[in-house]
Amino acid sequence: MVWKVPVLALAITLLAGCSTVSPVCSVPTASGPQAANLVIYRPGAMVGVLYATPMSIDHCRINDLDDDAYVVYRLPPGMHRIAAEKRALELGSGAQVEALFEAGKTYYLRQHVNLVAGLAIVDRERALSEMPRLEVLFDEN
Numbered sequence: 001m002v003w004k005v006p007v008l009a010l011a012i013t014l015l016a017g018c019s020t021v022s023p024v025c026s027v028p029t030a031s032g033p034q035a036a037n038l039v040i041y042r043p044g045a046m047v048g049v050l051y052a053t054p055m056s057i058d059h060c061r062i063n064d065l066d067d068d069a070y071v072v073y074r075l076p077p078g079m080h081r082i083a084a085e086k087r088a089l090e091l092g093s094g095a096q097v098e099a100l101f102e103a104g105k106t107y108y109l110r111q112h113v114n115l116v117a118g119l120a121i122v123d124r125e126r127a128l129s130e131m132p133r134l135e136v137l138f139d140e141n
Contacts, residue, residue: 022056022085028076035074036101037138040082042111043130044068053117054085061085065111072137077103084117095119106138 030036040055042065052064055071058081063071065084079100086094095117101107108127112118128135 022054022059022061022083025060027057027060027062027073028080030074030076030103034077034103036077036103037106038073038075038080038082038101038109039070039106039127039134039137040065040073040109040111041070041127041131041134042067042113045112051113053111053113055111056083056085057081059083067113068131070131070134075101077101082109082119084111084119086117097121108134 038057042053044067050067052066055062055065057073057075062073065071079098081096081098083096084094095111097109097119099107099121106124108122108124110120110122110127110130
């Protein structure tokens with residue numbers, strides 16, 4: 001009986017480590033010239049190589065972002081919140097960017113993991129220098 005309490009506490013702790021803040025829901029999407037193109041990328045790095053970062057757009061959970069990977073979303077123009085979310089029991093904190101996205105433009109959002117998660121909107125040149133395969137996604141605008 002005495003051993004059940006520590007085992008139960010350990011099980012709850014391990015399960016909580018998998019949780020994130022935002023629920024899974026539908027991210028707003030757009031198409032055609034009225035869409036704002038969002039490329040969220042994570043360049044390869046030694047730190048965090050085994051860790052996939054939970055991501056969200058407008059408080060809706062999207063895919064986890066692995067090391068040396070990217071995802072593309074076509075959003076309606078307007079204010080959007082993109083976040084690299086912290087898992088329960090993780091050190092540090094998550095990161096977020098809130099920005100006004102304009103129709104017909106492409107935005108590159110760099111996600112990185114050092115000791116904590118980080119996010120930053122970067123220019124196309126930096127994105128391509130860190131991840132050349134992004135070049136085929138969109139024409140420069």
